[in-house]
Amino acid sequence: GAGVSQSPRYKVAKRGQDVALRCDPISGHVSLFWYQQALGQGPEFLTYFQNEAQLDKSGLPSDRFFAERPEGSVSTLKIQRTQQEDSAVYLCASSLAEGAKNIQYFGAGTRLSVL
Amino acid sequence: GENVEQHPSTLSVQEGDSAVIKCTYSDSASNYFPWYKQELGKRPQLIIDIRSNVGEKKDQRIAVTLNKTAKHFSLHITETQPEDSAVYFCAVPRWGDDKIIFGKGTRLHILP
Numbered sequence: 001g002a003g004v005s006q007s008p009r010y011k012v013a014k015r016g017q018d019v020a021l022r023c024d025p026i027s028g029h030v031s032l033f034w035y036q037q038a039l040g041q042g043p044e045f046l047t048y049f050q051n052e053a054q055l056d057k058s059g060l061p062s063d064r065f066f067a068e069r070p071e072g073s074v075s076t077l078k079i080q081r082t083q084q085e086d087s088a089v090y091l092c093a094s095s096l097a098e099g100a101k102n103i104q105y106f107g108a109g110t111r112l113s114v115l
Numbered sequence: 116g117e118n119v120e121q122h123p124s125t126l127s128v129q130e131g132d133s134a135v136i137k138c139t140y141s142d143s144a145s146n147y148f149p150w151y152k153q154e155l156g157k158r159p160q161l162i163i164d165i166r167s168n169v170g171e172k173k174d175q176r177i178a179v180t181l182n183k184t185a186k187h188f189s190l191h192i193t194e195t196q197p198e199d200s201a202v203y204f205c206a207v208p209r210w211g212d213d214k215i216i217f218g219k220g221t222r223l224h225i226l227p
Contacts, residue, residue: 004158033215042121042204042217043159056213091158100208100215101147101166106158 002026006092006107013082013114021077021110025094032075033104034067035091043091049075050098082114117142117209121218128195129226136221138205139187145207148181148188153220154201162203163190192223200225 005024013019025032031050035043036059045059051072060067064082069075079086089111093104118141128134138148149164165172165179165188172179178191192199205218 031213033213035217040220042206042220045214045216048213050213058212058214100213103149103161103164104215106151106160108158 004092004094004105004107006090006110008110009108011110011112013112015082015084015114017082017114018078018080019082019112021079021090021112023075023077023092023094023107025073025075025092026096026105027073029094029096029105030098031095031100031102031104032069033093033095033100034075034077035093036061037089037091037109039088046077046090048100079112082112084114087112087114117145117207117214117216119205119207119216119218121205121221123221124219125222125224127224127226130195130197132195134190134192134195134199134223136190136203136205136223137187138189138207138218139185140207140216141186142207142210143183143186144210146210147208148179149206150179150190151204151206151217152201153204159204195225197225197227199223 034046037043048056049069064080066078089109091109092107095102146167151159152162153159181188202220208215
């Protein structure tokens with residue numbers, strides 16, 4: 001079956017624009033995570049969904065960041081009024097079981113560049 | 116909160132030799148410890164994980180050891196090959212919630 005799919009792979013935005021990043025997790029996976037990875041750094045947790053419920057959004061850096069997973073499958077990460085410091089790779093990961101103590105399967109990421 | 120430190124940040128190893136990367140963590144309640152490999156421009160992929168009820172786990176050339184008392188776990192790669200060149204990340208899920216903390220990564224270079 002298909003792995004975790006993210007789109008677009010690359011996004012260039014002008015400062016102040018809104019962007020939407022999409023994640024298609026592995027079918028049937030309960031858990032979905034979003035991470036932000038700056039160049040040369042490890043992934044940093046943004047938010048966690050268990051099915052359609054957003055159980056943890058403590059990693060979202062500001063109220064310009066918003067994520068949803070309305071039907072418990074596809075998820076969208078939205079960034080409003082993008083700033084240069086938002087430039088990073090945004091990774092999505094899904095996991096079959098609940099919680100963070102299981103194998104996470106990552107997508108290839110969306111590289112966001114804010115000019 | 117959970118603090119994860121990974122060392123070294125860069126490691127160069129002659130092909131065929133062994134490589135060891137270490138992570139320390141702060142929350143003694145943590146009980147799941149994965150290692151991810153990320154090749155340049157690619158997605159992170161799990162290579163091995165260990166739970167706190169065992170002290171060591173091996174999978175061919177890769178092993179992970181866990182010292183719960185000292186709160187550290189290590190990745191061991193034996194008989195290194197060129198395809199082992201990548202960035203390796205340890206990760207520790209924070210106890211009680213679903214946030215996972217990644218180390219800053221170790222860039223492993225396998226020298227010919």
